[in-house]
Amino acid sequence: MALAHDQELGLSLRTLAPPGIIIGHRLITAGDEHALLPEEASAFERSAVRVRRASGAARIVARALLHRLGHEMTALPKSHGGAPIWPTGIVGSLAHDSRVAVAAIGTSENLEGVGIDVEPAEILSADLLHLVTTPRERARIESDPYRGRLFFVAKEAAYKAVYPLDHAFLGHQDVEIDLTAQEATLRSGRVVKLRFCISTHLVALAFLPS
Numbered sequence: 001m002a003l004a005h006d007q008e009l010g011l012s013l014r015t016l017a018p019p020g021i022i023i024g025h026r027l028i029t030a031g032d033e034h035a036l037l038p039e040e041a042s043a044f045e046r047s048a049v050r051v052r053r054a055s056g057a058a059r060i061v062a063r064a065l066l067h068r069l070g071h072e073m074t075a076l077p078k079s080h081g082g083a084p085i086w087p088t089g090i091v092g093s094l095a096h097d098s099r100v101a102v103a104a105i106g107t108s109e110n111l112e113g114v115g116i117d118v119e120p121a122e123i124l125s126a127d128l129l130h131l132v133t134t135p136r137e138r139a140r141i142e143s144d145p146y147r148g149r150l151f152f153v154a155k156e157a158a159y160k161a162v163y164p165l166d167h168a169f170l171g172h173q174d175v176e177i178d179l180t181a182q183e184a185t186l187r188s189g190r191v192v193k194l195r196f197c198i199s200t201h202l203v204a205l206a207f208l209p210s
């Protein structure tokens with residue numbers, strides 16, 4: 001299946017990944033819902049076509065990345081907690097907003113966990129800003145040109161990186177983002193590394209080297 005790209009985002013994503021992690025994206029396209037394999041589709045039986053389409057698009061991206069690492073047509077079903085199940089030896093993450101799907105993968109040889117999130121490049125509303133950020137983050141809000149949206153995208157990426165390891169729910173107040181240090185510190189004390197792509201969309205990558 002041909003990849004539908006956002007050229008500007010693609011260029012920015014190239015600079016996002018540290019060595020050992022590969023990232024891809026796709027413009028969500030009508031028909032992407034048909035990319036869900038039977039093992040994957042059962043988790044989306046009650047989902048609207050918009051949701052199935054975005055999840056299908058993310059899996060098209062992930063399968064293209066997996067192909068580069070020598071894995072052919074791998075199903076990525078959802079686990080009980082919602083995280084995708086990757087082939088043995090692969091660590092990865094998926095995300096989508098209303099326009100774009102992204103995926104990031106690496107191998108467990110050099111990666112303990114990885115999380116990715118994508119959001120529209122828009123500022124966060126004042127209501128959401130208070131829900132999503134800690135008082136310390138709000139004191140440094142000028143470090144986020146998107147007034148909280150970068151904190152939001154970073155927290156979701158960090159959550160996705162650690163959930164498959166810790167199986168623990170985290171709220172927005174349980175994760176503190178330091179945009180300068182490019183780190184997320186969880187309430188457990190665990191520190192997750194972060195990288196950001198600011199383009200037509202905001203993308204955060206969170207990762208734990210092994």
Ligand SMILES: CC(C)(COP(=O)(O)OP(=O)(O)OC[C@H]1O[C@@H](n2cnc3c(N)ncnc32)[C@H](O)[C@@H]1OP(=O)(O)O)[C@@H](O)C(=O)NCCC(=O)NCCS
Pocket residue numbers: 054055056058078081082083084093094095096097117118155156159160161163164170171172175
């Ligand atoms: C996991 C979560 C953050 C995903 O956010 P979202 O805005 O709904 O959707 P996104 O497009 O960003 O990501 C969806 C993908 O995340 C992945 N995902 C879902 N649950 C996951 C989990 N527990 N761990 C890791 N990845 C997960 C899936 O691959 C999913 O794609 P799929 O449905 O096509 O398989 C959200 O569903 C969730 O569980 N939130 C509760 C915890 C939270 O947000 N805390 C605040 C931040 S610390």
